[in-house]
Amino acid sequence: MRSENSPDVFISLAGLAASLFATAALAQSYPAKPIRLIVPFAAGGGNDNVARLVGKHLSESLGQPLVIDNRPGAGGALGAELAAKSAPDGYTLFLGGVGSHAVNPNLNDSLPYDPIRDFAPVALLAQAPLVLVVHPSVPAASFKAFVALARARPGQLNYASNGNGSSSHLAAVMFDSMTGVDMVHVPYKG
Template structure:
């Protein structure tokens, strides 16, 4: 037997009221939790092995943020598959602010173009916190190379299409795609030689096995100081403090060319905005600290500190940029 119409109406009203109360209480609970944040250790996931640029920057941030927040920030290295394993882990973590990724240009903007079955979507699954810094690629040659400038490289590449070669730390990484972007913009043809890691790439230039490379400042630092390699140009809009005499690519003749190995802090989408804002504030506070800035200068990282909205816009632009390069070059990792 069906209940009377008045009873059904009352029941619907009660259910509707409960749903509305729940909807109103959810943001309030999130705000209350954000106000107490953090109440337990924060895990900063580094999707690469210890010792690289991302790891160095991540440990600097973790230490300084922990001191400022009077909290524990634990670095958790989760390497593998060009950083995509660590990124996927964070994408699927609870959106509570206690799992943060420090992703790089590869796993956050190049991977969508390289993998047709990527298990996460950087634009859909993450809430950017801050573009922490950029490590511009540096056009580098060995000490015995006859190439003395960007103009020399382009002229040599035009004279012998496909003869000049460049190393990378692996197919699909910043060194590889940075060189492909150069080839496209300079309208030349060059050959790619992938190595297993950054160190062998530098060794190949020193030994004369490769002709030029787009490598990060931290990668070439020791060999550059020893005079074993030469830096011809920096792929950024400004010169590096650690290389004040090395021109930008625009200054050297290739207008508008930029290629950075950048680092982006992000949390799973759905993380309460007050927590995102708190994390951003702490990163912005940590970057200008003298000990942090000195270390970043020494490894060729330019601190950025973009806010969440600007960082999200930057990420969309980079995904589109590198997807276009990858498609034009016909590169895939599937």
Template sequence: MMGARRIAALALAALLPMAGLHAQEYPAKPVKIVVPFPPGGSTDVAARILAARLADEFRQPVYVENKPGAGTTIGAAYVASSAPDGYTLYVTGPITHASSQALYRKLPYDALRGFAPVGNMTVSPFIVVVHPASPAKSLKDLLEAARRQPGRLSYASSGNGAAPHLVTEIIARSAGVSFTHVPFKGVGPAVVALLGNQVDFMIADVAVVPQIREGKLRALALTTAAESALVPGVPSMAEAGMPGVDVPSGLALFAPAGTPEATVARINAAMNRALRDADVMQKFAMQGFEIQTGTPADLAAMMAREVERYGQIVRQTGIRID
């Protein structure tokens, strides 16, 4: 008669191939990508482009679900509380995600520990722009005017605590100057105010590139350490006289904390292949995005740095949302 230990061993051996098969089968059902903004914005468009290509990679439907509100924290909280099985993913900007930890006194999640980094998707500069009638022809001109008149120059942003607000404060503190912040409810109204010459400047994402090309806005500098093909000829921070300042924008993909490493690796590999697809690259370029791929470890390291950097600027300035 076969002993109990022998029977148990055979049963375990029979289960092991099943476990391996299960791991290889991901995804076995549709995958959802949560976007913490309304439909139609640049993050939403990028997520939908990626979702369409991932569906080919996974041979499963991949769809976008918008969960806007509360400065992206509604969408983030939803993802953080979702099952860590790889079927709920999250596309957001690393700056927004990292800064939420300091901007909100009470969050139902931890920006680092509540998520499994999957990988970077894009990188792009913010752009320092002024009205064409502005006397500032360079970033140096703008900063010198600010030194002569502390706090008098005003800048528009898409809202209190939004990424452009924080980035402007980082640059102001690096240069030893101060500005007056004029927050608006979204990028559109902020750009309209600058087009109307109601504020002195703003730091915006690549959404203002069309206005720059049409001569409706003048670009003084990029917030990154290197120039960008998106806006050729616009100097980097180093070229504009602020070496060491490098504040890029971008998008990244996350999963809930606890998602198996093998599943994260599978998603990362599929995403990187999707982002290197010529059609995807062209569509992203049309939206003003430069592709940036990498590993989960790359994104994890970047997020740790960003949480520290934006936590520091929030503490220094006292910026709060709640």
């Protein structure tokens, strides 16, 4: 019969204690370094503003800087690709959206990322409605009057969007199709 004071018990307990201390020494609290938030749109736009507001609060909560990394282009695909190819260590976040995760996969068969396989949703940060506004000098005081004006001037009215393939661009294409108007698209970078 073994005694509780036998060398085997002591060695086993010493080994267990050593492994616990080693694990604690190797484990670092998260985050142990700055976090990068990739924003696939230009600085100064709506998505960038959301990222900076959220980033400020996350940085304060986590005690580490959150660095905004704007990577505009290709309807969000450039930023999404960079995020998808980043190390899966929790130090790279991505501000994805309709463009990068719904529009691009339906418009482009050869994306360098898979929105389902390469990303895991974390939180809904913002929602933004799309509104139709015109300059006060445009002779249309209602939606009906604007549609009549646009039909009377095919190809003469311009609309702006935050880029080709963006939700604002596709909404305007749908507007043209549903109302029978023909407006000229002017894409901006973000």
